[in-house]
Amino acid sequence: AQSVTQPDIHITVSEGASLELRCNYSYGATPYLFWYVQSPGQGLQLLLKYFSGDTLVQGIKGFEAEFKRSQSSFNLRKPSVHWSDAAEYFCAVGDTSGTYKYIFGTGTRLKVLA
Amino acid sequence: DTAVSQTPKYLVTQMGNDKSIKCEQNLGHDTMYWYKQDSKKFLKIMFSYNNKELIINETVPNRFSPKSPDKAHLNLHINSLELGDSAVYFCASSQDQALRETQYFGPGTRLLVL
Numbered sequence: 001a002q003s004v005t006q007p008d009i010h011i012t013v014s015e016g017a018s019l020e021l022r023c024n025y026s027y028g029a030t031p032y033l034f035w036y037v038q039s040p041g042q043g044l045q046l047l048l049k050y051f052s053g054d055t056l057v058q059g060i061k062g063f064e065a066e067f068k069r070s071q072s073s074f075n076l077r078k079p080s081v082h083w084s085d086a087a088e089y090f091c092a093v094g095d096t097s098g099t100y101k102y103i104f105g106t107g108t109r110l111k112v113l114a
Numbered sequence: 115d116t117a118v119s120q121t122p123k124y125l126v127t128q129m130g131n132d133k134s135i136k137c138e139q140n141l142g143h144d145t146m147y148w149y150k151q152d153s154k155k156f157l158k159i160m161f162s163y164n165n166k167e168l169i170i171n172e173t174v175p176n177r178f179s180p181k182s183p184d185k186a187h188l189n190l191h192i193n194s195l196e197l198g199d200s201a202v203y204f205c206a207s208s209q210d211q212a213l214r215e216t217q218y219f220g221p222g223t224r225l226l227v228l
Contacts, residue, residue, distance in 0.1 A: 032213045043118070043204055043219035044157075051214050088155060094213030101170055102217065104157040 002027045004093050006105035013081050014113045021076040021108050023091030032094030033074040034102065035065055039087045047089075050074065061085070086112045117141050118220035120205050126226045127195055134191045135223045137205030143218075145169075145211045146188035148180060149204040151222070157204070163188055164211045200227045 048059025
């Protein structure tokens, strides 16, 4: 079965610093990969997604992610974090075995220090 | 205009009661979903409907019954509520059931069972 692992439960960075959130997946073929953000008390919003092609994907709010097949990773990055980026970040993989569902990681909570 | 809306936003009720959560999307999407997010922020699919037809039905107690009166609405009825049902329930929609389609989430319904 496909799975998603986000090794970091919490991450704290200073405003203006760079950010990398880790995501590892288990799947044989090229998966469908997503990053969502959940602000406090809100629903989830898509930041970016990857299906094929260029392995560096640009998303909204200045985020990007890189698909690395050799490492089974899809890490999210931002060069300079803003205080408004404080939120919960979820990596997800699309289950292509025919179930039409996303499998979400357990999330990484980002705290931004002023 | 809110794309995916849910009512109520908060629901506090006693064990054993029956309650419903309503979801509406005005995006013209064919597919709608219900997710449950537990206290540890773990997000799991419960149900999915495509054109009013059930396509995903995860291992959920049969006290939970989704109903889709039309493509724009997907309601969730819960019978005999239990303490363990306390969670945030998210509705989402996508253009169709293809995994490459972005899922748009509602703001969530916070259910507390006392």
